[in-house]
Amino acid sequence: MLDEHAARDSVVAAADRLFYARGVQAVGMDAVRAEAGVSLKRIYGLFQSKEDLVVAVLALRTRQWDDGVAAAAADAGSPRERILAVFDFLDAWFREDGFRGCAFINSFGELGATSPRIADAVRGHKEAFRGHVLGLVREAGLPDTVALQVVLLAEGAQTTAAITHDTGVARAARGAAEALLAAAETRTP
Amino acid sequence: MLDEHAARDSVVAAADRLFYARGVQAVGMDAVRAEAGVSLKRIYGLFQSKEDLVVAVLALRTRQWDDGVAAAAADAGSPRERILAVFDFLDAWFREDGFRGCAFINSFGELGATSPRIADAVRGHKEAFRGHVLGLVREAGLPDTVALQVVLLAEGAQTTAAITHDTGVARAARGAAEALLAAAETRTP
DNA sequence: TACAGTAGAGAACGATGGTTCTCTCCGCAA
DNA sequence: TTGCGGAGAGAACCATCGTTCTCTACTGTA
Structure with missing residues (x-):
């Protein structure tokens, strides 16, 4: 057994x-x-219950997400490149068979209103990601505000890719992130 | 009766x-x-069925969304301002009591995998919005690629605002959109 | 007043789901 | 060999849900 x-x-x-x-x-x-x-x-x-199992599944997804983001960043040289590596990671994910968006966003939409535990798990995951990006942004010497903007691009890319199946979404998000980083750099040299 | x-x-x-x-x-x-x-x-x-009712609800939400976006744009003078007005519309919406994210994204996550009709309704709505933004981008004389980037910011703002309740999300998205428009303008004068 | 048609309230029905219980079987200690 | 503890298969249980049906009451008409 x-x-x-x-x-x-x-x-x-x-x-x-x-x-x-x-x-x-x-x-x-x-x-x-x-x-x-x-x-x-x-x-x-x-x-104890199905809800418990859902929470455990989200914990697994958090580990997988953290590992994937870390692995993508490992190949990158500079903080700036580590930020952009997030979008390369997304690009590969979006092309996988059976990609159906972010499990956290999906779970939140389905169960967030009725299960505080699931809502908290989703919130925790998203806040951790934002913290990760914020760390990279500071390493790059950029203002904190850029972190949330990069996060918004990543989140928008996930839902848009799920709904439209457009394969150019991650690239477009990466291009937007590059422009935002460049704009922030010119203002904080 | x-x-x-x-x-x-x-x-x-x-x-x-x-x-x-x-x-x-x-x-x-x-x-x-x-x-x-x-x-x-x-x-x-x-x-005919609950699924039918869900589709009708999404049709109502599409009308409301289109009206809201149009009303926000009505006050704006230039194409550029009409694009940014989307984020003012979002800002007001995010502050409403009971805001719980985009109904289309939520429905897609919950039912998109099992109901093709609902998935299609969501896709149609999102594509129409992208088309609307694309029209404004072209009016502003900017390259088409900017439209998808603006859409990603709007989508990301909706999910992030729903999950985190952070009231600064729409403003951050608007700031990012301004930076993207400015960057595109310097490249296509 | 009598009647036909319609609408609402809610019971009924069949399916399904989460959770628990029963029964049987297997491995192992004495 | 006997008895015991634990594990799996799946029936059972109770609630809920989408959908339909029945029964009652009321409306307008002759």
Whole structure:
């Protein structure tokens, strides 16, 4: 039998695939059981409720997001390039099969109004990202205001790419970010 | 009794309020009946299904959005100011009680994967907005690429404002849009 | 007054979902 | 070999939901 750790991972990964592809409420716990290969009894031993499982899925997505952003930044030389690397990371993600937007935004729209825990998880993730960008912006010697502007481009790119399937969205966002960074540089040399 | 037109309006407005505040799937048709004051039998005479009602709600939201954007632009003198007026419109909206993000983005995240009709309605709305901005950008004599960048800022502002409740989001987006327009102007005088 | 038609209230129906319970089976200790 | 603890399969349970149906009451008309 799978040990507790492996079973938990399997359930969270399965739930993530299903929730992301179809939406949380469209997926029954029985579908999670089938996808994960873990009995309902075991799932409810690992998670108190479906809401708990959703929170765990969002925690997994946060780790994946942080890793992806960090990996993209690792190849970049300057703080400025590390900021722009976010959009290269997005570009690759948008082209993946089954891309359906940001799981946090989707979950917030679906459940944020009825589940404070899920709303908090989404808020925490978005605030952490904003903090990450703010750190890079300061490293680059630019004013703090630029950070929120870059974040808005990244968020807008995610929803627009999800809805339109336009493959040029990430590039357009990157171009806009470059222009914003350049504009800020001329004002704070 | 309400005539057909009035009953339809009442049901759509009630459904809009409830769906927007709580999410579509969290609201039962009986709650719509209670809020609208129209019997279930009548509702199902006006709409074939709940999905139909959701599509009608999105059509209402599209009209409201178009009206709001047009009204904001009406006060503006130049094409450039009409573009920036979008962000003033957003700023006022974000400060309204009960603001919970873009209903289209929320509906897409919740139901886009399972309802092609809803996904299409969302896509149509977003494409129309992009077309509107593109028209203004061309009037201003700027390159087409700026339009998508402005759209990304507007979309990002909506999701970020919904999640964080930060009241400075629309202003930051407006500032970014100004910088992008200025940058494009220096390159195409 | 009697009647036909219509509308509303809400019960009913069939499906589905989250959660729990039962039953059976397996591995292992004595 | 016997008995026990735990695990899985899936039935069961209760609530909810979308949708339809029934019954009652009222309106306008002859």
